[in-house]
Amino acid sequence: MKISIGNDHAGPEYKKAIIEHLENQGHTVINHGTDTFESVDYPDFGHAVASDVENQKADFGIVICGSGNGIAITANKHQGVRAALCWINEIAALARQHNDANIISIPARYTNIKQAVEMVETFLTTDFEGGRHATRVDKIACR
Incomplete structure (x- = not known):
């Protein structure tokens, strides 16, 4: 699987651990994040990850910032992107099962x-349930 990841200055250590985990599982990772704690603008990295997902250069995306909100809002500006802010494993599972989320925001x-790392693993291994949820997901996109 190909996964795009991006982070601001709040997430270099998270990104490093997640990339190591993903690569150990044989996934290909596209790294758009910063490696330092110097202040940067999260939209730069959120847009890069969302563009990879939107343009099918990546199967899934992972974005990381301090609250997870700003970078999720940024990613959700892209067509076909459903970025879900997740703070516990159950939310990561539900984001996939019910919302067919394709980007996890941490x-x-x-x-x-x-x-x-556990949330990312859950997110990537949980399938979308479809059914009544598919009808709802179809209503998300602005047409």
Whole structure:
């Protein structure tokens, strides 16, 4: 699987751990994030990841910022992107099962690295349930 990841200055350690986990599983990772704690603008990285998902250069995306909100809002500006802010494993599973989310947004200041890696694993291995949820997901896109 090909996965795009991006983060701001709140998430370099998270990104490093997640990339290591994904590569150990044989996934290809496109890295758009910063590796430093110097202040950067999260939209730059959110747009890069969302563009990869939107243009089918990546199967899924992972975005990380302090609260997870700003970078999720940024990613959701792209057509066909459904970025879900997740802070516990159950939310990551529901985002896939009910919303067919294709980008997980992680709040680095409100989760720990172990939780983040577990959420990513859950997100990537949980299938969309379809059915009544498909009807709802179809209504999300502006046409």
